[in-house]
Amino acid sequence: MIPNRSGYRLTPSVVAVAKNGKRLVGALARRQAVTNAERTVVAVKRLMGRAFSSRALQDTLPRLPYTVIAGDRDDARIQLGDQSFSPPEISAMVLTELRLDAEAHLGEKISKAVVTVPAYFNDAQRTATKDAGRIAGLDIIRIINEPTAASLAYGFGRDFPERKIAVFDLGGGTFDFTVLHLFKGAFEVIATGGDTLLGGEDFDARIVDWLAGPFLERHGIDLRKDKMSLQRLRDAAEKAKCDLSSSTTSEVNLPFIASAQGAGPLHLQASLTRAQLEGMTQDLVDRTLKVCEQVLGEAKVHPGQLADVLLVGGQTRMPSVQKAVKSVFARDPTKSINPDEAVALGAAIQGEMLLGDDGKNEMLLLDVTPHSLGIAIAGGFFQRIIPKNTVVPTSAHHLFTTVKDNQPSAKIIVGQGENELAAQNELLGEFMMEGLRAAPRGGVDIDVVFDISADGIVSVSAIDVQTGLRQSITVTSSAGLTEEEIKAAAAANEDWMLGQKEDPKFEGNKAAVEKLIKEFEEFWPRLAEAAAKGMGPQILQGAQAALSVARLQIEQRDHEGLSGSAERLERMLEALRATVARGRGKGS
């Protein structure tokens, strides 16, 4: 696992635009969140692929410290200063940062990526994720589900007999539960389910309410209304939650959190116990268990048949979550994987599986679609075309017939979900078949093909059965980005990255010094020989010191120091070469 340029293995998905207009990503962005809450984007995953008016998004809005506005197509846009961004653009900033980290570490360009998403993500959310990749200049060769990725990390390089396992994945914003069957390198997902609006952030929110409620009663001030104090509350809540995973009480201390008219500054001080926290979040834990039960039923597996239960996601560190999992599955969850890193490792394994050496198809992932795909039919009902838990890639046909003479077009409304009523399910889009042949009613049969790719993304195509000609289909209603918007955003991101390139003078010095270091390394055996033959070890030590200084300067991007080093190293190399040549001449 490659560390980022700050040396950490995890980069938080936080993006901020600082007051001076600079873009900050990861730990840097999180650190300044308190003083810049309105321009710091957290939890963008919850906005991905959501229409602005959707219930899911409207429910999330009040808890976000930044401003989200409606775009032209009922899409969500994030307002940062005088600019607004789509969720994929924000996501692309994180991806770009990771890409630059990897490029810095590996010294080569990164152009392809495997990206993980919650298993329960629907088509719109996956498409938005893929758009984010394109904006970041990455070809996303595959989107894989997080719990499945964790199972790859668990099974990779281990040899065990056929078995079934479950993955309990409670992350920051989402919950997934997946049951898999493992056999000779094949990872078959049997069933998956989840809740895209249940995660660690909801646990934090409970603590925030617990802190802010009594404060409101006593002082008449709702701390949640002020962006800055809300951000402080959230940080304190998250810290208290993490503390309570290892200790039984935690002190919350927030001085100068507000000021009351005439009464001066107000402070917030509270002591939270683990039992209290468990009490106020029990219903959230229960919600996860309900999902587990349903998925086990769909998989037709009972807990006793599972060889292992994997815990993934930071929120699974909470003792009450672990206790609940233990009680349902009557076993201790496995400790063999790292809940924070298993998913990323799994993605890397999938990348290797797809692009690795020829003819070595020893591992294979068989994942499923988490939602049923269907169309709206007369009466507002929803007709299922591909049921949930069908292995992907998959496709299904549906025959449409014209109902009018010379009918010019036909519309199909495609959705995802399990409800009998189309309106209760997630709308994927309205697909318009246009330019139909002129024929009497019933004279045109159109075979509509629904494809779900291995990424879980839906595409719709249509063929005129009588003529065999492909029928054009356009999407008329969708909150996703258009092709033009993606291209424009990718170009803007490219410009930003070019702007990030260090100034050419530094790059020039760096290249010169790197060349000198290489020459030194090549020259080293002869130098060592000369030192051994009587010139003494000092010349080696001097050179070594100069080289380490130069390496450090490159790493720290020490501009001025480096130009000095370039000169020094060059002089030193010349002198040493001359000395060695003289010594050799003398010796022979």
Place this chain on the structure above:
Amino acid sequence: MVIDLPLDIQDELRAFDARGDRISHYELLGIGADADGGAIRRAYLERSKRFHPDSWYRKELGDLGAVLSRTFQRMAAAYQILSDDETRAEYDRDHAAAFSEGDRTAAGLRAQARKEEERRQHERRERLLRSKGFARVGAARKLYEEALEHVANGQRAVAIQVLRTARELDPGRKEIAAKLTEVERESVKARAASALHLGKEREASGNFSQALASYAAAIQLEAPGSDAPAGAARCALALGDFAGAGGWAARGLERFPGENRLRVLAARAFIGLKQTAKARTELLLVLQNEPHHAEAKALFKPL
């Protein structure tokens, strides 16, 4: 063009594709009709490693690319049908005529074994029901665990039987009753989907009387959507049974009053029965909902 795929896989793919629908699900997975659930799953996973498009990701496949993904999807569909006890039994029953002799025998044996298992369970039930007191509760607990195993192995029919016995032994235990309801509901759902599918297959091949029987079964099992009553009404019309068609359409309209397709079918039935007034009423309702409904307009004109 060079196809970047091992020759043996190329040959297998072309052989599968050439046989089209004439290849049985068992042959597709390379197993005999006597394979048990575990063997079916293992065969499917082994085959997937050879035939899943990801195993040949970004290889030059030419025309075999489409064949490869088609073949994998057929294997996945075969696996899905064969890994469920009920859909598999139905598949065996409907396709046995096309099986090889060995597979036909195996399918027959399996059907027999299923009957034998049911008889055995029945005897065991009688015996257990005669037990008394705490022994009954213990037996119920054991049966419940057993039923979960059966469910996991895709043997829903057996699980239902076992759970029913368990419930009789220990009626107070909620988890037994709940599990029974759940498994029964699932069983009905699977059978309904299967019946609907079979109805469509038979209707497409012009076998209307058998198709009607399948649609009727799907309605009985409350298949979701209005496809089953519409199919039944269509088949009845095709068979000239206007009264029957009217009845099926009416049944469908009870659940889906907004479904114009059913109303048009009802109107056709009334026209066949020479009940013009009723036909007119139905068609007027359709035209109220959808003024340009061509079929309704065409039917309405002569009336």
